[in-house]
Amino acid sequence: MPGLLSLPPFPEDVPTHPLLVIDYQLIKKRDQAEMDKLWKAATELGFWYLKNHGVDQDVNEMFEMGAETMRLPLDEKMKYEQGDAGISFGYKAAGANATDETGALDTVEFINVSKDDALAWPGKVHREYPSTVNARMESTIKPFVEKSLAVNNTLLAVLNDKLGLPEGALARLHPREEPSGSESRCIKNPPPQNGMSEEQAAIGAHTDFGSLSFLHNRLGGLQVMVPGTEQWQYIRPIPGHAICNVGDALTIFSGGILRSNLHRVVPPPKEQGKFERWSLVFFTRPGYSMVLRPLSDESSIIAEAVAKLPEDKYNTGSTSLDWFTRRIKNQRIKNRTGPETWKASRGTEHRPSAA
Numbered sequence: 001m002p003g004l005l006s007l008p009p010f011p012e013d014v015p016t017h018p019l020l021v022i023d024y025q026l027i028k029k030r031d032q033a034e035m036d037k038l039w040k041a042a043t044e045l046g047f048w049y050l051k052n053h054g055v056d057q058d059v060n061e062m063f064e065m066g067a068e069t070m071r072l073p074l075d076e077k078m079k080y081e082q083g084d085a086g087i088s089f090g091y092k093a094a095g096a097n098a099t100d101e102t103g104a105l106d107t108v109e110f111i112n113v114s115k116d117d118a119l120a121w122p123g124k125v126h127r128e129y130p131s132t133v134n135a136r137m138e139s140t141i142k143p144f145v146e147k148s149l150a151v152n153n154t155l156l157a158v159l160n161d162k163l164g165l166p167e168g169a170l171a172r173l174h175p176r177e178e179p180s181g182s183e184s185r186c187i188k189n190p191p192p193q194n195g196m197s198e199e200q201a202a203i204g205a206h207t208d209f210g211s212l213s214f215l216h217n218r219l220g221g222l223q224v225m226v227p228g229t230e231q232w233q234y235i236r237p238i239p240g241h242a243i244c245n246v247g248d249a250l251t252i253f254s255g256g257i258l259r260s261n262l263h264r265v266v267p268p269p270k271e272q273g274k275f276e277r278w279s280l281v282f283f284t285r286p287g288y289s290m291v292l293r294p295l296s297d298e299s300s301i302i303a304e305a306v307a308k309l310p311e312d313k314y315n316t317g318s319t320s321l322d323w324f325t326r327r328i329k330n331q332r333i334k335n336r337t338g339p340e341t342w343k344a345s346r347g348t349e350h351r352p353s354a355a
């Protein structure tokens with residue numbers, strides 16, 4: 001990826017939504033005002049900036065791993081393609097996923113490395129990866145996974161207490177040792193080709209599948225639809241600030257108290273649109289065997305929230321494995337039978353028409 005200094009700044013004159021800034025060092029000290037701010041961010045928009053997280057150097061190395069991987073010949077990368085069965089780990093080629101119900105194709109390629117494979121390295125839990133990934137498992141990927149897990153687990157512990165759950169309740173749904181969909185993803189988005197609309201989604205409107213996402217961006221392109229509005233707004237990348245967001249699993253566990261908000265990725269705005277866009281995410285997801293349902297029996301706060309909802313709104317009846325498999329599988333263009341396939345790939349978002 002091009003050096004940071006050579007990238008044009010994020011433009012001032014595009015619709016942009018500010019996020020609350022959470023200081024990770026204060027969260028680690030359990031500063032009351034900072035925990036209150038995190039709660040506000042997680043319940044109102046479900047997105048916030050996280051500063052002082054200490055992962056920037058690891059993020060740079062992960063981007064190098066991503067660039068090394070994307071430079072491999074396509075036929076080499078395709079040996080590790082994630083496939084059509086609904087498993088996320090591995091390489092995803094550009095155009096393998098739909099971005100909307102008409103079946104418009106995505107433009108991004110990415111490499112997903114399972115947290116379980118990274119922690120088990122040189123052993124293997126799920127699958128094999130390209131040589132460029134293997135070469136950096138020990139030096140780059142494992143440390144990034146460890147630090148990202150520590151950040152997300154710390155945030156989860158704060159949300160756990162605010163939800164009135166017994167200590168460790170959310171942690172027990174994300175056991176380190178149990179296989180899960182937790183993964184690191186490095187995304188490459190080429191500059192838009194001639195004839196492509198500026199709006200053409202790189203990644204279609206979605207909510208994240210898991211519990212917490214820890215995202216690192218250099219260029220704009222990420223957009224949110226703020227509750228109560230109908231317009232997409234950019235999130236400005238700020239150096240040293242990760243973007244964190246709540247995923248569907250936490251919305252479900254909390255009976256809708258924590259917000260998993262709709263977002264998408266479009267080409268970077270204005271001058272930035274001439275450049276390749278790279279992004280990096282660590283997704284924390286529940287253990288595969290965990291059933292996605294509100295934790296009403298463990299928290300009166302959640303029980304009260306659920307009592308106000310239509311019956312069984314968040315009782316998915318699915319394990320985490322089944323839920324993720326359905327959603328990933330139905331994004332794959334090869335599995336598309338019609339608009340219903342796209343719908344089956346969606347989650348808990350309350351604006352299906354916008355998706």
Ligand SMILES: O=C(O)CCC(=O)C(=O)O
Binds near residue numbers: 185203208217265
């Ligand atoms: O690239 C980004 O900024 C966001 C990526 C994203 O939303 C995702 O991979 O789920």
Ligand SMILES: [Fe+2]
Binds near residue numbers: 206207208263
């Ligand atoms: Fe996302």
